[in-house]
Amino acid sequence: MAASTDILREITEREYRWGFVTPVEEELVPPGLNEDIIRLISQKKGEPEWLTEWRLQAYRRWRTMEEPRWAKVHYPPIDYQAISYFAAPKQKERPKSLDEIDPEIRRTYEKLGIPIREQEILAGVAVDYVFDSVSVATTFRKKLEDLGIIFCSISEAVRDHPELVRRYLGSVVPPGDNYFAALNSAVFSDGSFVYVPKGVRCPMELSTYFRINAAGTGQFERTLIVADEGSYVSYLEGCTAPMRDENQLHAAVVELIALDEAEIKYSTVQNWYPGDKEGRGGIYNFVTKRGLCKGRRSKISWTQVETGSAITWKYPSCILQGDESVGEFYSVALTNNYQQADTGTKMIHIGRRTRSRIISKGIAAGRSQNTYRGLVRVLRGAEGARNYTQCDSMLIGDKCGAHTVPYIEVKNPTARVEHEATTSRISEDQLFYCRARGLSMEDAVALVVNGFCREVMDELPMEFAVEARKLLGISLEGSVG
Amino acid sequence: MAVARRIAPAPELAGLFPRIAPQLPGGGALAEVRERAWRRFLEQGLPSVKVEAWKYSRIPQQVNRPMGLARPETPPAAVVREALAGGPHARRLVFANGIAVPSLAHLGGLPQGVRVLPLEEAIARFPERVAEAFARIEDDRGFTDLNTALCRSGAWIELDPGVELTWPLQLLFVAMGGEAAAMTHPRVVVRLGEGAKLHLIESHVSGRDGAVFTNAVLQAEIGEGARLVLERAVMLDADQTLLDEAVCELAAGARLLANGATLGGGLVRGELEVHFRGEGGEALLNGLYVTRGREHVDTAVRVLHHAGGCHSDQFFKGVLDEQAHAVFAGRITVAPGAQRSDAYQVNRNLLLSDEAEVDTRPELEIEADDVRCTHGATVGCLDPNALFYMRARGLAPEVAEAMLTYAFAAEVVERMVDADLARKVRRAILRRVPGGARLETEGLLEEVPA
Numbered sequence: 001m002a003a004s005t006d007i008l009r010e011i012t013e014r015e016y017r018w019g020f021v022t023p024v025e026e027e028l029v030p031p032g033l034n035e036d037i038i039r040l041i042s043q044k045k046g047e048p049e050w051l052t053e054w055r056l057q058a059y060r061r062w063r064t065m066e067e068p069r070w071a072k073v074h075y076p077p078i079d080y081q082a083i084s085y086f087a088a089p090k091q092k093e094r095p096k097s098l099d100e101i102d103p104e105i106r107r108t109y110e111k112l113g114i115p116i117r118e119q120e121i122l123a124g125v126a127v128d129y130v131f132d133s134v135s136v137a138t139t140f141r142k143k144l145e146d147l148g149i150i151f152c153s154i155s156e157a158v159r160d161h162p163e164l165v166r167r168y169l170g171s172v173v174p175p176g177d178n179y180f181a182a183l184n185s186a187v188f189s190d191g192s193f194v195y196v197p198k199g200v201r202c203p204m205e206l207s208t209y210f211r212i213n214a215a216g217t218g219q220f221e222r223t224l225i226v227a228d229e230g231s232y233v234s235y236l237e238g239c240t241a242p243m244r245d246e247n248q249l250h251a252a253v254v255e256l257i258a259l260d261e262a263e264i265k266y267s268t269v270q271n272w273y274p275g276d277k278e279g280r281g282g283i284y285n286f287v288t289k290r291g292l293c294k295g296r297r298s299k300i301s302w303t304q305v306e307t308g309s310a311i312t313w314k315y316p317s318c319i320l321q322g323d324e325s326v327g328e329f330y331s332v333a334l335t336n337n338y339q340q341a342d343t344g345t346k347m348i349h350i351g352r353r354t355r356s357r358i359i360s361k362g363i364a365a366g367r368s369q370n371t372y373r374g375l376v377r378v379l380r381g382a383e384g385a386r387n388y389t390q391c392d393s394m395l396i397g398d399k400c401g402a403h404t405v406p407y408i409e410v411k412n413p414t415a416r417v418e419h420e421a422t423t424s425r426i427s428e429d430q431l432f433y434c435r436a437r438g439l440s441m442e443d444a445v446a447l448v449v450n451g452f453c454r455e456v457m458d459e460l461p462m463e464f465a466v467e468a469r470k471l472l473g474i475s476l477e478g479s480v481g
Numbered sequence: 482m483a484v485a486r487r488i489a490p491a492p493e494l495a496g497l498f499p500r501i502a503p504q505l506p507g508g509g510a511l512a513e514v515r516e517r518a519w520r521r522f523l524e525q526g527l528p529s530v531k532v533e534a535w536k537y538s539r540i541p542q543q544v545n546r547p548m549g550l551a552r553p554e555t556p557p558a559a560v561v562r563e564a565l566a567g568g569p570h571a572r573r574l575v576f577a578n579g580i581a582v583p584s585l586a587h588l589g590g591l592p593q594g595v596r597v598l599p600l601e602e603a604i605a606r607f608p609e610r611v612a613e614a615f616a617r618i619e620d621d622r623g624f625t626d627l628n629t630a631l632c633r634s635g636a637w638i639e640l641d642p643g644v645e646l647t648w649p650l651q652l653l654f655v656a657m658g659g660e661a662a663a664m665t666h667p668r669v670v671v672r673l674g675e676g677a678k679l680h681l682i683e684s685h686v687s688g689r690d691g692a693v694f695t696n697a698v699l700q701a702e703i704g705e706g707a708r709l710v711l712e713r714a715v716m717l718d719a720d721q722t723l724l725d726e727a728v729c730e731l732a733a734g735a736r737l738l739a740n741g742a743t744l745g746g747g748l749v750r751g752e753l754e755v756h757f758r759g760e761g762g763e764a765l766l767n768g769l770y771v772t773r774g775r776e777h778v779d780t781a782v783r784v785l786h787h788a789g790g791c792h793s794d795q796f797f798k799g800v801l802d803e804q805a806h807a808v809f810a811g812r813i814t815v816a817p818g819a820q821r822s823d824a825y826q827v828n829r830n831l832l833l834s835d836e837a838e839v840d841t842r843p844e845l846e847i848e849a850d851d852v853r854c855t856h857g858a859t860v861g862c863l864d865p866n867a868l869f870y871m872r873a874r875g876l877a878p879e880v881a882e883a884m885l886t887y888a889f890a891a892e893v894v895e896r897m898v899d900a901d902l903a904r905k906v907r908r909a910i911l912r913r914v915p916g917g918a919r920l921e922t923e924g925l926l927e928e929v930p931a
Contacts, residue, residue, distance in 0.1 A: 398849055410839050413832035420856070421855060424852060
């Protein structure tokens with residue numbers, strides 16, 4: 001097993017490649033949180049009165065709330081007054097074209113492997129770049145506008161489409177939903193807004209790249225996606241951050257709304273800085289993501305590959321309100337060193353003949369703790385509801401932990417709910433089988449782990465699948481193409 | 482805004498211990514253990530729904546009200562006769578509201594090295610050992626401490642190394658309701674020496690309706706290579722409440738087979754905690770609940786693999802009708818270093834009514850890598866294809882449904898060891914399953930339980 005040990009070491013001890021800092025001039029508000037800071041953020045962004053008030057309400061609510069402690073994660077208390085709640089690259093005006101973006105920022109994205117131009121042309125992916133707190137560029141806007149699709153930063157949406165924002169903001173994740181959602185509602189800085197009009201099938205993947213750059217800040221972005229009747233949109237989200245010894249807080253909120261027969265596919269490759277081998281530093285990723293299948297036959301599908309963050313606390317969920325609506329959750333969570341992940345989903349079946357499917361693959365290595373926590377709730381009226389859940393955990397090494405905590409609540413006798421879970425270590429037999437056929441140990445491990453995650457990887461859009469596979473630290477030779 | 486995690490005991494309950502402490506059996510060390518448990522109980526209070534393990538349970542709120550302590554009674558002979566199990570040679574202790582009834586005990590001819598006695602007798606004969614046993618288990622439920630503080634009866638069962646009790650031993654608990662609600666806190670201590678074998682049957686039946694709250698605790702230490710079969714059947718009335726905790730400690734190579742069936746009782750919560758303390762242990766845990774009316778049945782199973790190389794298997798099924806509510810929480814914990822652990826768990830539920838509810842939470846907590854752990858949970862209704870198949874062969878829908886439901890439940894009964902008990906459980910299932918009576922009267926079952 002010497003070779004396999006080496007690979008494990010390589011996987012578990014690999015340096016974080018995205019840990020550089022961009023020397024761009026930043027505009028920071030002083031650390032601390034109070035009503036004045038919130039007014040200042042709101043004013044900096046030129047927001048209307050109703051939104052300022054909305055933020056203040058959320059803040060007042062947040063002050064009465066307690067930080068949740070039920071997740072299987074441990075961290076020292078967070079000093080919310082030590083965080084700077086707004087950081088923006090200094091610039092005079094919003095750039096008219098991509099050429100006007102600070103070259104340093106562009107270089108950052110190039111280092112991250114997403115050259116704005118190239119990707120625009122080659123991949124045909126429309127991208128919104130969020131650098132620290134603000135969106136720096138959105139590509140392909142014109143083409144999307146022709147179809148009536150709105151894809152812009154949420155700040156612009158507040159300015160240009162206030163009626164839509166006002167109608168949907170907080171409608172799926174209300175400001176008082178939980179501690180971190182309340183905090184986000186009070187201080188959210190930027191994020192993406194998408195509206196796809198009736199009957200339109202968005203011709204390209206929409207993508208946002210999030211980047212935390214400045215020290216001593218948190219990132220609190222807010223994403224709102226509305227798919228009107230019969231429309232379709234696929235949205236991708238990626239994220240990285242510099243290496244720092246301090247822990248930085250990322251508390252985002254994502255809200256999705258799918259009306260009648262609409263479909264939203266939301267994919268995430270989360271690669272925030274996980275901290276070093278000793279568990280120093282890294283991002284606290286405390287995120288609330290929820291989709292509302294409001295219309296009949298609507299569908300929301302979450303796919304996530306979680307490899308980063310020191311601590312992940314994240315449960316992308318679906319409220320299946322419309323009759324015959326569908327919710328899906330596909331997840332790979334890989335933790336190593338001292339990472340802690342507590343992630344899963346909630347599927348709330350309200351409408352008749354609603355269906356949900358949960359596939360979760362957890363891989364724990366090093367001294368990490370990896371927890372799947374999920375809820376499937378079938379309400380009285382959800383006649384003929386159907387859920388299938390499969391949670392598999394793989395352990396690599398004897399110092400890590402893998403946990404499964406599913407909650408199943410059923411109040412309708414016609415519902416069919418199935419849950420199954422397994423936990424085991426990487427199979428010696430499978431490795432032996434591969435080795436006997438001439439594969440190197442490295443390739444064998446790669447193949448087995450890849451096979452373990454395949455159901456989820458297959459759900460990722462192509463552009464992301466490539467990155468995700470790289471992130472898992474395992475090549476896919478012979479399995480694709 | 483936030484609901485407190487603990488419920489403060491009602492004033493009547495909080496003031497109880499100082500009043501009755503002098504009348505409780507045992508002084509000295511035992512009195513100290515009781516005192517300590519009571520103080521902890523007052524400090525901790527009862528768990529609210531905010532405590533994860535009690536999330537779906539209404540029991541703590543329900544029992545936190547003025548209740549007198551149960552008094553000695555004699556249960557009706559017909560009820561006792563009806564509830565006998567374990568075959569003609571079974572030895573027996575009978576309890577009315579948790580208090581041993583000496584006149585109904587049958588403990589004659591026990592082999593050398595087997596000691597079975599009512600707990601009050603054990604306290605009189607060797608109080609220090611009882612105190613030491615009591616002090617051994619405490620947890621954060623509150624109810625165990627309540628039992629320790631207020632317990633006045635129960636059973637002390639001890640087998641010397643290598644001794645086998647060939648006949649089953651039945652502990653028959655008869656709940657006798659009265660005009661006022663009463664509570665009782667029986668305690669059973671089981672100690673099996675190395676290689677000893679015991680088959681224990683615990684029955685809970687109702688002798689008279691009326692509110693009774695039984696807060697029972699069983700603690701078993703199963704020595705190296707010893708084997709305990711623990712079978713439990715609960716058939717109580719709708720206004721009776723049973724909280725039954727069993728904590729089993731398994732030494733190396735020890736084996737436990739626990740079979741439980743709940744077929745009646747307003748609020749029933751069975752907790753089963755298994756600790757593997759040595760290598761090579763085995764625990765097979767099977768359970769069934771068939772509920773109806775407004776019954777609430779709560780099953781909490783915790784299997785803790787502290788040592789490696791042990792095997793555990795949980796198999797729990799439930800049938801819910803009318804407004805019944807069932808909760809299943811099963812947790813498998815594999816501690817760091819407990820390599821080669823094998824742990825399985827299955828929970829299947831059948832919902833028969835629009836108003837029934839089931840909440841199930843199968844949990845895995847794994848901190849070692851060389852393990853094989855799986856769990857599965859399902860909730861659903863009868864398979865329409867199976868129903869169609871049976872109807873196509875001329876069975877009335879009611880009969881087809883009853884048959885499938887009975888078969889679903891009987892899968893657990895098949896694993897029961899004692900034929901008497903299994904028969905009683907089968908009969909109770911037929912009484913509870915819609916259309917079950919027809920199966921019996923029309924001779925549609927291959928083997929009709931007598």
